[in-house]
Amino acid sequence: MPETFFGAIADDFTGATDLAAMLSRAGVPVTLRIGLPGPGAVPAPFEVIALKIRTTPPEDAVSEARAALRWLRKQGAQRLFWKYCSTFDSTPQGNIGPVADALMNDLGVERTVHCPAFPENGRRVFMGKLFVGEELLSESPMKDHPLTPMRDSDLQRLLAPQVRRETALVALPVVRAGAAAIAEAIAARRGHVVVDAVETEDLAAIAAAVAEMPLVCGGSAIAQPLPALWRAAGAVARADATLPVPAPGQVVLSGSCSAMTRKQVGRYLDAGATGYRLDPLELAKGQLTHAREWLAAQDPAAPKIIFATAEPKSVAAAQEALGVTRAGALVEEALAQLAQDARAMGIARIVVAGGETSGAVTRALGVESLTLGPEIAPGVPWCFTGDGAALALKSGNFGAETFFTDAFALLGDGPSAAAS
Ligand SMILES: Nc1ncnc2c1ncn2[C@@H]1O[C@H](COP(=O)(O)OP(=O)(O)OP(=O)(O)O)[C@@H](O)[C@H]1O
Numbered sequence: 012m013p014e015t016f017f018g019a020i021a022d023d024f025t026g027a028t029d030l031a032a033m034l035s036r037a038g039v040p041v042t043l044r045i046g047l048p049g050p051g052a053v054p055a056p057f058e059v060i061a062l063k064i065r066t067t068p069p070e071d072a073v074s075e076a077r078a079a080l081r082w083l084r085k086q087g088a089q090r091l092f093w094k095y096c097s098t099f100d101s102t103p104q105g106n107i108g109p110v111a112d113a114l115m116n117d118l119g120v121e122r123t124v125h126c127p128a129f130p131e132n133g134r135r136v137f138m139g140k141l142f143v144g145e146e147l148l149s150e151s152p153m154k155d156h157p158l159t160p161m162r163d164s165d166l167q168r169l170l171a172p173q174v175r176r177e178t179a180l181v182a183l184p185v186v187r188a189g190a191a192a193i194a195e196a197i198a199a200r201r202g203h204v205v206v207d208a209v210e211t212e213d214l215a216a217i218a219a220a221v222a223e224m225p226l227v228c229g230g231s232a233i234a235q236p237l238p239a240l241w242r243a244a245g246a247v248a249r250a251d252a253t254l255p256v257p258a259p260g261q262v263v264l265s266g267s268c269s270a271m272t273r274k275q276v277g278r279y280l281d282a283g284a285t286g287y288r289l290d291p292l293e294l295a296k297g298q299l300t301h302a303r304e305w306l307a308a309q310d311p312a313a314p315k316i317i318f319a320t321a322e323p324k325s326v327a328a329a330q331e332a333l334g335v336t337r338a339g340a341l342v343e344e345a346l347a348q349l350a351q352d353a354r355a356m357g358i359a360r361i362v363v364a365g366g367e368t369s370g371a372v373t374r375a376l377g378v379e380s381l382t383l384g385p386e387i388a389p390g391v392p393w394c395f396t397g398d399g400a401a402l403a404l405k406s407g408n409f410g411a412e413t414f415f416t417d418a419f420a421l422l423g424d425g426p427s428a429a430a431s
């Protein structure tokens with residue numbers, strides 16, 4: 012059996028932990044790499060490589076994804092997965108389509124499937140249209156995303172300007188006809204085949220139909236049933252690990268402005284956590300010292316949160332004054348610095364909200380790989396760094412309103428001042 016069986020490339024860090032959590036549910040050994048692994052990396056049967064290429068220029072995204080693919084294939088990976096956001100976060104330029112095209116070229120395949128649906132988290136695809144909860148994607152809060160505002164819900168229409176191949180749809184009636192019908196419909200199409208999925212059971216049927224495909228693209232939920240199918244086929248083995256206990260001390264760092272994160276931040280503050288609000292306009296004047304001093308003065312064990320999380324109006328004002336990229340970068344750099352400060356003061360349990368933010372924080376902490384711990388909410392696990400720290404990288408819209416309290420409670424921190 013080759014060292015690595017399954018290899019995934021994720022376009023952001025929360026997406027990578029989300030996928031790793033879904034695969035881990037089947038009890039298979041998953042290693043999460045932060046960026047391209049170095050020469051000494053020991054390959055695991057399930058490898059997830061976290062990149063930060065959701066909003067980079069498409070040519071950079073393609074080149075990083077291809078390098079990750081080369082590494083994964085060198086380790087023996089036979090099944091490849093391109094993990095992007097369940098809300099299809101992208102721009103007309105990319106990067107979902109360009110990377111998918113490049114991976115198809117390198118793998119020499121003429122078709123792949125796209126399945127962002129994640130019913131457990133309210134993402135469903137019907138007749139090729141993506142829904143978030145009860146709303147179309149383009150009518151959901153994702154229309155106001157700071158970096159990738161989603162103003163259309165039709166996946167083929169979103170993909171078309173991003174790709175060089177044709178797009179196609181396998182619609183729900185076919186999906187409901189079962190795995191054989193889905194496989195037949197996919198085989199009859201070429202290029203980028205969007206597959207509908209409304210319920211978790213749909214994903215089970217789709218997974219059975221695509222388990223032998225060299226490349227699958229989508230959200231994490233379509234990957235969840237795959238390890239069990241491969242285990243049943245004798246391709247991979249189960250391996251339960253003993254989980255480490257991370258050192259104490261806690262902080263939440265939030266750079267996500269999603270509707271759910273806004274509620275979670277409010278709820279955490281209402282419940283008694285101490286908070287510090289970062290303002291991009293102040294950061295632009297070079298004023299991070301105050302936040303660093305504030306953090307240094309806190310009790311490492313006490314519930315606390317530093318957040319740039321703000322309402323769409325305030326985000327738009329900062330972006331108008333500073334530009335979208337600079338406003339985002341200022342916040343990410345600030346939270347990355349504060350994460351380093353937190354570690355230096357002995358804080359080992361860090362929750363980060365937001366995919367881009369998680370990328371910045373994880374890189375600043377010099378983390379190269381993570382092992383998977385318990386799942387706090389669907390798609391959000393605790394991850395262990397190997398040097399006593401635990402990170403929870405929360406996708407913007409994931410988790411219940413009590414997520415931050417839930418996260419620390421799962422590690423045995425509590426009852427706390429922020430208990431809800
Ligand atoms: N107040 C603010 N004004 C302008 N930009 C902000 C503000 N707060 C955060 N940002 C930027 O918005 C972006 C939020 O993206 P991020 O990926 O971290 O969160 P998200 O999109 O909610 O999460 P996910 O990608 O996991 O769904 C980051 O670049 C962050 O720096």
Ligand SMILES: O=C(O)[C@@H](O)C(=O)CO
Binds near residue numbers: 095097098231366390
């Ligand atoms: O798929 C999702 O919604 C998440 O894993 C994610 O990618 C958020 O950044």
